[in-house]
Amino acid sequence: MKLKTKLLIGGVALALLAGAGGGWWWWTSHTTPTDAAARARKAVDYxxxxxxxxxxxxxxxxxxxxxxxxxxxxxxxxxxxxxxxxxxxxxxxxxxxxxxxxxxxxxxxxxxxxxxxxxxxxxxxxxxxxxxxxxxxxxxxxxxxxxxx
The missing domain is CATH 3.30.479.30 (Band 7 domain)
Structure with a gap:
């Protein structure tokens, strides 16, 4: 394999990892602990x-x-x-x-x-x-x- 092809594959893999990390960061920063806790617990029917x-x-x-x-x-x-x-x-x-x-x-x-x-x-x-x-x-x-x- 040529050096150019290896660099291209590495660049694409690096871009995919960066995109996945950015997506994970965005999701966790927009989901507050309060929202997660509210969804996790069931409402009490008093x-x-x-x-x-x-x-x-x-x-x-x-x-x-x-x-x-x-x-x-x-x-x-x-x-x-x-x-x-x-x-x-x-x-x-x-x-x-x-x-x-x-x-x-x-x-x-x-x-x-x-x-x-x-x-x-x-x-x-x-x-x-x-x-x-x-x-x-x-x-x-x-x-x-x-x-x-």
Whole structure:
């Protein structure tokens, strides 16, 4: 084989390798780890467990009992494997909610948004389960309905 032919074959092989390397670089730089992770994991089909009619007496300005209350429906977003356990924990979850919300006065309760109430409940649930050294049987507590009278 002539030197020219060997150089031509080597040049073509080198161009193919460079093209393959450039293609690989482009593909990996345009596929973010977030995209890859999202495709790798399956979306969780959450189950929703309802805790209805949690009644909480509200306090007056000086801490005295007043004839006002908060009625709240709470919905727990649970993974399918934790749904039964979440239902078993409903009495505990009701108690924690009453304890967390009963410190509010009528004025503070009416000033709170739904998101703020949900955040307060989630904090109380996390603290309660951490104190027991257990994992909550749900991913998040949501407020389904809230009435203050």
């Amino acid at each position: 189950k929703y467990v309802s805790l209805d009619k949690v009644l909480v007496m509200l306090r007056g300005e000086q801490g005295q009992a007043v004839p006002h209350y908060m009625a709240i429906d709470i919905v727990f977003k649970a993974e399918p494997r934790d749904e039964a356990r979440a239902k078993e924990h409903l009495p505990l979850l009701r108690t924690v909610a009453v304890k967390a919300l009963s410190v509010n006065t009528l004025q503070t309760a009416t000033a709170m948004s739904i998101d703020q109430v949900a955040q307060a409940l989630n904090r109380a649930y996390v603290q309660s389960y951490e104190a027991d050294g257990r994992k909550p049987p749900f991913a998040e507590a949501l407020v389904g309905r809230m009435i203050i009278e």
